[in-house]
Amino acid sequence: MPRLAKRLGRLFGLDTEVHAIGFDPEVSFDPHRGQYSSRGLLAELLQDRPHAYRILGVTSVDLYMPVLSFVFGEAQLKGRAAIVSIHRLRGEVYGLRPNRRALESRLAKEAIHELGHTFGLLHCLENRCVMSRSTYVEDIDIKSDRFCGDCSAALRAFE
Amino acid sequence: MESKAGRILIVDDEFSVRDSLYNWFVKDNYDVVAVEDGESALHAIVDNSFDVALLDIKMPGMDGMELQRRLQKAAPELLVIMITAFASVETAVVAMKHGAFDYVTKPIDPDELSHLVKRAVEKRRLVQENVQLRRRLDDIASADILVGESPPMKNVVDLIHQVADTDATVLIRGESGTGKELIARAIHANSSRRYFPIVPVNSGALPESLLESELFGHEKGAFTGAHYRRKGKLEMANGGTLFLDEIGTIGAKTQVDLLRVLESKELTRLGGSRAVHVDFRVVCATNADLEQLVSEGAFREDLYYRINVFAIDVPPLRDRRSDIPLLAKHFCSTLAMQMDKRIGGISAGAMEALMAHDWPGNVRELANAIERAMVVGRNSLIDVADLPFLGKKEQAAFGRGQTLAEVEMQHINRVLSEDTWNISRAARDLGIDRATLYAKIRKYKLHKPDALVSHRPSL
Numbered sequence: 001m002p003r004l005a006k007r008l009g010r011l012f013g014l015d016t017e018v019h020a021i022g023f024d025p026e027v028s029f030d031p032h033r034g035q036y037s038s039r040g041l042l043a044e045l046l047q048d049r050p051h052a053y054r055i056l057g058v059t060s061v062d063l064y065m066p067v068l069s070f071v072f073g074e075a076q077l078k079g080r081a082a083i084v085s086i087h088r089l090r091g092e093v094y095g096l097r098p099n100r101r102a103l104e105s106r107l108a109k110e111a112i113h114e115l116g117h118t119f120g121l122l123h124c125l126e127n128r129c130v131m132s133r134s135t136y137v138e139d140i141d142i143k144s145d146r147f148c149g150d151c152s153a154a155l156r157a158f159e
Numbered sequence: 160m161e162s163k164a165g166r167i168l169i170v171d172d173e174f175s176v177r178d179s180l181y182n183w184f185v186k187d188n189y190d191v192v193a194v195e196d197g198e199s200a201l202h203a204i205v206d207n208s209f210d211v212a213l214l215d216i217k218m219p220g221m222d223g224m225e226l227q228r229r230l231q232k233a234a235p236e237l238l239v240i241m242i243t244a245f246a247s248v249e250t251a252v253v254a255m256k257h258g259a260f261d262y263v264t265k266p267i268d269p270d271e272l273s274h275l276v277k278r279a280v281e282k283r284r285l286v287q288e289n290v291q292l293r294r295r296l297d298d299i300a301s302a303d304i305l306v307g308e309s310p311p312m313k314n315v316v317d318l319i320h321q322v323a324d325t326d327a328t329v330l331i332r333g334e335s336g337t338g339k340e341l342i343a344r345a346i347h348a349n350s351s352r353r354y355f356p357i358v359p360v361n362s363g364a365l366p367e368s369l370l371e372s373e374l375f376g377h378e379k380g381a382f383t384g385a386h387y388r389r390k391g392k393l394e395m396a397n398g399g400t401l402f403l404d405e406i407g408t409i410g411a412k413t414q415v416d417l418l419r420v421l422e423s424k425e426l427t428r429l430g431g432s433r434a435v436h437v438d439f440r441v442v443c444a445t446n447a448d449l450e451q452l453v454s455e456g457a458f459r460e461d462l463y464y465r466i467n468v469f470a471i472d473v474p475p476l477r478d479r480r481s482d483i484p485l486l487a488k489h490f491c492s493t494l495a496m497q498m499d500k501r502i503g504g505i506s507a508g509a510m511e512a513l514m515a516h517d518w519p520g521n522v523r524e525l526a527n528a529i530e531r532a533m534v535v536g537r538n539s540l541i542d543v544a545d546l547p548f549l550g551k552k553e554q555a556a557f558g559r560g561q562t563l564a565e566v567e568m569q570h571i572n573r574v575l576s577e578d579t580w581n582i583s584r585a586a587r588d589l590g591i592d593r594a595t596l597y598a599k600i601r602k603y604k605l606h607k608p609d610a611l612v613s614h615r616p617s618l
Contacts, residue, residue: 033266037175039175039178039179064266065179065183066173066175066176066179066180066265067176067179067180067242067265067266067267067272068179068183068266068267068268068269068272069266069267069268069269070266070269071269074182076182077182077185077186117186122185122186122187122188123186123187123188133186133187133273135268135269135270135273136270
């Protein structure tokens, strides 16, 4: 985690802190689905740290959005909070052997992606850009962990 | 920022659904409006046009099914996607029978939803484009592409309107250059086949063997030089109109084959064995006397009766001289724009000359004459001088029964009077020297009219 924090801090030019947060499962858990609502968890994050410039939650539970079957993560567009789940980034979920490096790489990309949304970036059509939409793990593996030219420019413009 | 990927309307009574979908689609660069019930949805489409609407089937009050029907009625071009829980798939299918584009079951695979919406937007765009293109074709059909106010032309226009919308075979008869192809195009543009092609075939231009290949197409290897399969013009005209120009020139074998296609609505490519079904409307044109050709045996009688269903006789230009000024001015202004020349019209003298000419080449000849005049013209109006080949009106007076001497005498007399008996000028215009001219005047005993004689003051 500290490694991730440092990396993100460098990328976005911000100071970072790492904290462990406990949350109330009752609020966001949907027993039928066995998943947690990403929206619900975002709300809890915001409540927990009202003064932070940006909050990124990293969790091991599976996330969902109403209507959709799952999401890797979610973020408030131009907002403060983002959340990423490592649940579906793990090889074991797909019947493969655990691969720590792949996991870390995927987590980093999704974290950057969701934080990108908080800075106003939309999904990019350039499929190697980190802002391109990834529905499946393969998509995450294909894309890079960098912003393409257009997205970088948009990011700079936001700040 | 590039333009939006599309406009989506989301209708669901649950806030979390609206909120999530809204954010999800916004991140994909769509314009999104999310409302909580049917009433709001119907309001939303009044002021905004959407490409796609996502409706939840189960909603309190107006449910998704009813809303879908009402939305489609209010906005038929809107594509509706129903969101349903597994249990209500049957209802979703019913919605599709009522015109919904598709349905998705919760929870949806994000990729599937994304692709579905993209497909829907794409379809909408294509339909919109199609509507626009059709409107443009309709505009072309209604514009008057035939110029002419004379009674014979008005009659032709009437006939066109009478026959255009039927599928009847039309035979256009008229001299060459009278605009037979234009008439064929006008018939096509006013028919129900206007959105399909009109395929012209100039039968007169090709030798019979090539004409066969041109009309029927050929399979690969059908004959030497047939390296690939090629669709014939008859096939290309499928759905539309076939225009056979100079049908009188078609050879005997082609006549037989053509007749067979017209009767059976099926054709086989050269060297092929498979019959292809074709459906097109036939318009033929000829400047020949078909009846004569039939009696000579050069044109098949059964084919003649097949094509002579509805005849439009196009008058030659000399039978509708009152149209000449209209046509001439039309060509003049069109060409002035194309050639970027400031020639605004036609002088009275030039118009007189145009009216007097017989125009064996009809409208095409007139168009050529005007074009040539536009090229050489140097004034703001086309002048007689720009139409030299038409000659002076009096030249038409040269008939038979005149000796060369009489012709010469009349000509010299005319030129002298036009040049007001200025000997030098007249000699130059006649292309002879003054001495010769004086000799001719003596020979033919020509007199200068008294009016032109200057009276020297008597000394």
